[in-house]
Every structure is written in structure tokens, then in C-alpha cells.
Amino acid sequence: MKKIKFLFPVLMLIFFSCKNEEKKSEHTPQTENVEQLKVISSFSILTDIIKEIGKEKVDVHNLVPTGTDPHEYAPVPEDIKFASKADVFVYNGLNLEGGNQGWFFKLLQTVRADKNNLIKVSENVKPLYLSDKKGEKEINPHSFISPVVGLEMVNSIAKGLITADENNADFYKKNSEKYIEKLKNIEKKYREEFSKIPEEDRVFVASEQAFQYLTEEYNLKEGFIWAVDTEENGSPNQIKNTISFVKENNPPVLFVESNVDTRPMKTVSQETGIPVYAPAIFSDELGKPGKEADTYLKYLAYNLKHISKGLTRNAK
Ligand SMILES: [Zn+2]
Secondary structure, rough: OOOOOOHHHHHHHHHHHHOOOOOOOOOOOOOOOOOOEEEEEEEHHHHHHHHHHHHHHEEEEEEOOOHHHHOOOOOOHHHHHOOOOOOEEEEEEEEEEEOOHHHHHHHHHOOOOHHHHHHOOOOOOOOEEEEOOOOOOOOOOHHHHHHHHHHHHHHHHHHHHHHHHHHHHHHHHHHHHHHHHHHHHHHHHHHHHHHOHHHHHEEEEEOOOOHHHHHHHHOEEEEEEEEOOOOOOOOOHHHHHHHHHHHHHHHOOOOOEEEOHHHHHHHHHHHOOOOOOOEOOOOOOOOOOOOOOHHHHHHHHHHHHHHHHHHOOOOO
């Protein structure tokens, strides 16, 4: 994504100059029910989990739309309007939304959000660090790709909703327990499927270094072209390093993600003879509504299916 931070003040002006105008709302359809808890969610994966736990008790407004990078985002007037009356603000943390100086915290400042109403879903997640920073440590924000982290996220969201809306505590608790059961089943399958892949084939290569929480959890060796989407993507030097990694580690396939330019990986493929696996897997976003991987549980199942198939040589 281009640097669009500068647009933020401009958008604010547009918002304040036309705030009386009714805009079509993108969030969950709501009746005139004033009882619903108003929840702001930074991106699609969190929005889906909040809906699963809060169901009809919550009115969720999703910020970063599918197809847009969550690392950098400029809230639109509709977002600011909803945020100004939101009860709870849910975000990933680990710098996914640009950290304390990023777009999400700017939005909180704009609407003077109460810090007590924040839910940081990575609260209990141990951060991992991007590896290509010389000397300085940069947190890898993509923890949600691992279902083990998913379990922590659900706990944090349930706890946050219960604190914000104690009257419905039992409702949130019951829904989160059901959801956690499904998530644990998927996690078990991750462990089983990856353990079947022979040691020498447990080499996972994708464009962005987004899968670190997954590869460390399930003992896969991770290769990538660039560390994080916001920086240089697919420079000749990055491609050269990936080619060396691929030649050295001989992965069964190369993966591309749904939200990246696939040309750099195609170059790596041409230079090494290792095929690019199709279809694309998912990292920073869910699939489009009604399409594959359009919920977090389906996203996890989809990635497992394709990653394990790709890493199994001669799989049909
Ligand atoms: Zn990313």
C-alpha cells in the first residue's frame, strides 16, 4: 500500500464538513435495538471472531476492508462516525495496525476513546521478531495465522466483551466455549497433518515472512522474499536471497498469498524449477464474503489443506 497517512487529516475535514449527510452503513445490520454493544474491529479476522462470540448482542464495524493491507490504513468518514459512539475497540496489536503511532491509535485519539474500552487480542501472545532487521528487532504482527494464537485471541475477545457488557456475560461465555472447541479441533489437525510430512520436506516458502508463528509452532523451516508488506517487496536482492534459500533447502513447492504481487515468486520459481502452488493461501485477510475462507475457522482449515497438500510430494 502507498503511504496514505497524509490523507487522514483531509478525510477528517471531509467528514466534519459532511457529517449530517446519511451514509450507507457497512457494518452488521442492526434493528433499532439500542441494547447492542457497539464494537469497532480493526480487520476481518477479528470481526469474524467478535461476531461468533457476540452474535446478535453486538453491532460490529469492520475497519480494514478485505483486499486492503491492515498494516497501513486511512479510516474513512463512516469509520470515524461509528468509532465516535463505539463502546469497545478491538485490535490485534503486535504492530499490525502500525503500533502506538499507527492509524488505529490515531483513530482512537480522534474520537477520544477511553483506554479502558480497548481489547488487544494479542495481550497474552509471545511476540516473534522479523529476521532481516540488522541489529534492530521488529515485531512480526501476523500471530493470528497460528491456531494456537487463535485460542488466545478468542479468550481475550470474550473477556473484553464480558467486561464491557456484564449483563450478557453468560451468553458470551457460552458462545466462546463452543467456538474454542471448534478451534481446538482444527489445531489438533494442524499438529497431525504437519507431523506426517517428512522432515526434509518441512520447508515452507511464501512471499511475506508472515507465517513465522505457524512455522515455529509446527516445526517448519520458513523461507520468504520480504519481511513485511509495508517495506520493499520483491527487490532483486530479496529475490536473489530467496533463490539461494530455495536451492539450499529444496522445498516441494513455493506458496503465494492472496494479497501479494505474484511476480517475484514466479521469478524464484523460474530460477529454481520449484513450482508455485495454486491456489493462493491466506495471510492478512479472510476470503471475500461467500467465497472460500470467509470465516476465521474456514481460513485456518483452508490454509492447512493447501499447505499440507503442497508440502506432500506426489500428492494428488
Ligand atoms: Zn502482512
